[in-house]
Amino acid sequence: MNKPLFPDIVVNGEPITQVAIASEAQNHAAPKGKPGLAWRKAARALVMRSLLLQEAKRVNQQAEPKELSPGKVETPEEAVIRALLEARVEVEPPREQAVRKAYDAAPNRFRAPSLYEPAHILFAADPADAAARSDALKRAQAVLEVLKTQPDRFASLARNESDCPSRDAGGQLGQISPGDTVPEFEAALEKLNPGELALEPVESRYGIHILRLDAKATGELLPFEAVQGQIVEMLEKVAWARGARHFGDELVARAEISGIDMGKFPAS
Known part of the structure; x- marks a missing residue:
């Protein structure tokens, strides 16, 4: 046995x-x-x-x-x-002194939501479709190589290549805040500085993105009383x-x- x-x-x-x-x-x-x-x-x-x-x-x-x-x-x-x-x-219930200490230890945790103004070019592909995913990644990489040397072509390439309705606006998504998009997209946004183009394609559940951050407004520090x-x-x-x-x-x-x-x- x-x-x-x-x-x-x-x-x-x-x-x-x-x-x-x-x-x-x-x-x-x-x-x-x-x-x-x-x-x-x-x-x-x-x-x-x-x-x-x-x-x-x-x-x-x-x-x-x-x-x-x-x-x-x-x-x-x-x-x-x-x-x-x-x-x-x-x-x-925690004493007010302990509450204040928690706030003072890391006040940056308590901020109003930041605002982002991103632009992207989407190559749509279902994560379950390996062939479509691979093709989307190849297309994104080819377009990204163009943008690395000709960044001013972003809007025109978005209009011609993107599978997102934002193509009509040159890929611009307007102002968004945390929770407006999927976590993987937001995580990539957080790594960029205003005016910066992501040097690698960004994968999400919707497909492959070429991502650029046009502007960011960091949320203001919230006062102790508010939090x-x-x-x-x-x-x-x-x-x-x-x-x-x-x-x-x-x-x-x-x-x-x-x-x-x-x-x-x-x-x-």
């Missing part, structure tokens, strides 16, 4: 099946070629879930499932775990996460767990 690749896991006499772990592992990222890492992450998550449900049963925790978003409602087990954590993890509530919420979330980890550690410490070492593998 072949020995299983991973050991059986038992939590206070309750087994966690290999099938359950394999299913959960799909929700956990791992470096390519290291599936065992995803397995261990999944196993730890299921061990903690089992401990929470066992504790909820022990104290007869009751809860009604809540609607998380339109059309999505908690499962009964999710509701019980949420209620248990709400009952057992207490978070005191105080936001910082309070941030600190409360951090404190709650710390409290939840401590509660989980207590459950692990008094549990009988075999098949995995909950103390040596990082939880994240």
Whole structure:
């Protein structure tokens, strides 16, 4: 008989099946070629879930499932775990001194959204179509080589080559702010200085872009009073996460767990 690749896991006499772990592992990222890492992450998550449900049963925790978003409602087990954590993890509101300290430590985090004025030439290609993607990249590279020596041709090349309606405006997109476009496009914009052309094609879910940043207006620093509530919420979330980890550690410490070492593998 072949020995299983991973050991059986038992939590206070309750087994966690290999099938359950394999299913959960799909929700956990791992470096390519290291599936065992995803397995261990999944196993730890299921061990903690089992401990929470066992504790909820022990104290007869009751809860009604809540609607998380339109059309999505908690499962009964999710509701019980949420209620248990709400009952057992207490978070005191942060003092104003701590809130002010968080603001003063990195005030640049609290700025109004920046405004960008980009122009682009889009070579549309579905990410799932490898052939179209390759062709779009070749076309973009050819046009980009022209622009590196003749940047004044951007508008005319946009009108002739771009698959975006902005071609009628020479590729100009007008003013945009974070959240107006896809993250990969915004990440490329953030690396450019005003007046700069990206020297490499930019890939996004829509295709391949040639990107130029015409202007940027950095958002103004927001005063402490304007973001105080936001910082309070941030600190409360951090404190709650710390409290939840401590509660989980207590459950692990008094549990009988075999098949995995909950103390040596990082939880994240």
